[in-house]
Amino acid sequence: MKIQIKDLEFSYSDDKVLKGINLNILPGECLSILGPNGTGKSTLIKCIDGLLKPQKGDIKIDGQNIKDLRREQIAKKLGYVPQSSASLFPLKVFDMVLLGRSPHITWKSTKTDQNKVLKALKMLNIENLAMKNFNEISGGQQQKVIIARALAQETDILLLDEATSNLDIRHQLEVMDIIRKLVDNLGISAVMIVHDLNIAARYSDKIIILNEGKVAVSGKPEDVLTKDNITSTYGVEVSVSKIDNKPCIIPLKAKYA
Amino acid sequence: MKQKLDCQNVLLDYRKTHLKKVFFIVLLVVSIIVFSSFAITVGPLEMTTKEAYQVVLHKVIPNLVSSPGECIENTVWFVRVPRVITSLVVGFSLAVAGAVMQPVLRNPMASPFTLGISSGAGFGAALAIILGKSIGSGSYHVVANAFFFSLLTSFAILLLSKRKGTTPEMMILIGIALSHLFTACTTVMQYFADSWATAEVVFWMVGSLSKGTWQTLKYMFPVALICIPFLIIKAWDLNSISAGDDAAKSLGVNVEKTRLILMIVASLVTSITICFTGTIGFIGLVAPHITRMIGGGDNRFVVPASGLVGALLLAISDIVAMNIIPPVVIPIGVMTSFMGVPLFIFLIVRMKRGSL
Structure with a gap:
């Protein structure tokens, strides 16, 4: 699926965050969004998923404007992994991942759904967490569970x-390997906000x-990640x-004007 | 091979917890049947257990057994049976309303009562009792007012919070504010009213199941029958909403719309029950929590099971309330608190971290 973003502008009340973004994301492409804090990376992702309504500009998925799609239609096209997650009430990891099947089911989960949950858990190597309470596992584990939900x-x-x-570094690489594999094997696109420049350089x-x-700037890692x-x-x-x-970045010091 | 075995185990574990929940539900249903059957055999009027059941049989299948006499027949069929059914319907409805409101408002303290819906009902009742002003007439003048003002409160909450995007925080704050406003209004009226009227308002507010007749069930039951299955069907969305608004939206739930509809339906269920019984407060808050502590937070289980917990809790409370110091009937609202609070605190203290 292809995403086209044209002249996207978004403001929180008076604060203009996105000032005209143009971007194309191709099928089977792994795109990393980098940038300093507060430049609107999360805002951009939320706009793409239709969680925020941009004041100007269009976002099209396979030619369809996201404004014209209902929530469950968007949910069948886009999976979203938020920065942090918590469940107010105790929910088993298995049920948390099962929520990912929501766009496809209404009330009763079938055996197929359960098997798909299991597959996702297995892909992230966390099937041993299945029966744990989501709120009682570590932050890193929670992140993996939410990725499994998106899968x-x-x-x-x-x-x-x-x-x-x-x-941690080991789990970072594990997760990135999984995402890379999904992009290469299944032809899905991944759009990710990354802070680690080297991870972005290696995987995007x-x-x-x-x-x-x-x-x-935009382009291939070696063209973008220059000094x-x-x-x-x-x-x-x-x-x-x-x-x-691949470019390999070693930070030296902050530069003061 | 080993890995395959592990996966089988995960699914097996998952289905095992599912079976546990089914077992819990069956246990609740059986307890409810046992306690309700017991409830119709006890009360101020002396009769044997056999006579009580004879009446029920006689009424259900007219020619099977003979009636044990008109007095017993009237007591059992027109007082005890409807009262027991009322306690079950009310307990179920209030508990389900609470079970829905807590995740919808993402607040473990939310219940029809923290939101001021009951204060609205109380105000309506006081208005009818003290000032004689009511939108209804005849024997329903208090009921109609209580119903109208409790619904008015919920719609006020929804309309006012809509201006700020219908966030849970907004709803709760407005609900609490309205609750205080209505309580103040009721107090002012009581302050200037005759003592008998003030007493009557107090009696109304502490809640009573004695007004539960076949006649009132005719209103309560159909509303519960339509609304509650709807809320149970929506339980899956509640799981998504508990995970956060953005997460729920990205999973395909129209969060604002769902929140609004669920609040309206849950308020309707609450209003139609408390307008007949007065404010039986605690059930809506406590039954969902008890259920979660026992069976976890999956709302597909919590919503129906807390209904059963609520029904059972109210039925047992009513048996105790009627028979502990006969012939005095302790107000049911007070009784549910006496019975529910110790159980609730016991479970909270015993509960594992992070499982509220």
Whole structure:
């Protein structure tokens, strides 16, 4: 599925966050959104999922404007992993992942649904958590459960808002491997907000850096993650080398004007 | 091979917990049948257990057994049986309303009573009793007023909070504010009213099942019969909403609309019951929590099961209330608190962390 974003503008009351975003996301593409804090990365993801209604501009999924789709229609196309999740009442991990089947079921989950949940749990290697209370597992484990929920949703596009930020290095790589595999094997697209430049460099097909509500640079990792681009957007001095033909960024110091 | 076995175990575990829940529900249904059957055999009028059941049989299948006499027949069939059924319907309705409102408002303290729906009903009743002003007439003038003002309260909450995007926080704050307003209005009226009228308002407010007759069940039962299955069907959406508004939306739930509809239906169920019985407060708050502590937070289970817990709790409370110091009948609202609070506190204290 293809996403086209055109002239997207969004403001929270008077505060204009997105100032004209243009972006195309192709099927089978892994896109990372980078950028300093407060530049509207999460806002952009929420706009794509229709959680926020942009004041100007259009978002089209396979040519269909997201404004014209009902929530359950969007839910069949886009899976969303929020920054943090909590359940008010005790819910088993299995049931939490089963929620991912919501767009496909109304009340009774079938054996097929249960098997799909199991498959998703297995993919993330967390089937041993299935019967645990979601609120009683660690933050990293919770993040994996929510990713499993998005996988169980079986959408063609995954939106991940800092999905790996609570994970240790091993689990970060594990999750990124899984996402990469899904993109390569199933041809789904992944749009993810990433803070770790090196993770973004290794796993993305395309990277955009947002700065002050606009796309500052976009392109292949090696074209985007250059010394100059990083300095001008993040305000830090870095050294960029290459490992496995991918850029490798070593932060040096913050740059003060 | 081993991994495959593990997966089988996960599914087996999952289905096992499911069976446990089914067992709990069956246990509740059996207890309700046992206690209700017991309830119709006890009361101020002396009669044997056999005579009580004879009446029921006689009424259900007219020519099977003979009636044990008109006095017993009237007592059992026109007082005890409708009273027991009323206690079950009211307990079930209030508990389900609470079970729905808690996740919808994402607040464990939400219930029809924290939201001021009962204060609205109380105000309506006081208006009818003290000032004689009512939208209804005849024997229903108090009931009609209580119903109207409790619904008015819920709609006021919904309309006022809509301006701010119908967030749970807004609904609760407005509900609590309205609750205080109505309580104040009721108090002012009581302050200036005759003592008999003040007493009557107090009697109305503490709640009573004595007004439960076949006649009142004719109103209560159909509303419950339509609304409650609807709320149970929507229980899956409640799970999504508990996970947060954004999560629920991304899972395909139209959160604002669902929240609004569920609140309206839950309020309707509440209003139609408390307008006949007065404010039986505690059930709506406590029954869902007891259910969650026993069987977990999956709302597909919690909504129907707390209905059963509520029905059972109210039925038992009523038996105790009527028979503990006969012939005095302790107000049912007071009794449910006496019975429910110790159980509730016991469960809270014993409960594991993070499972509220």
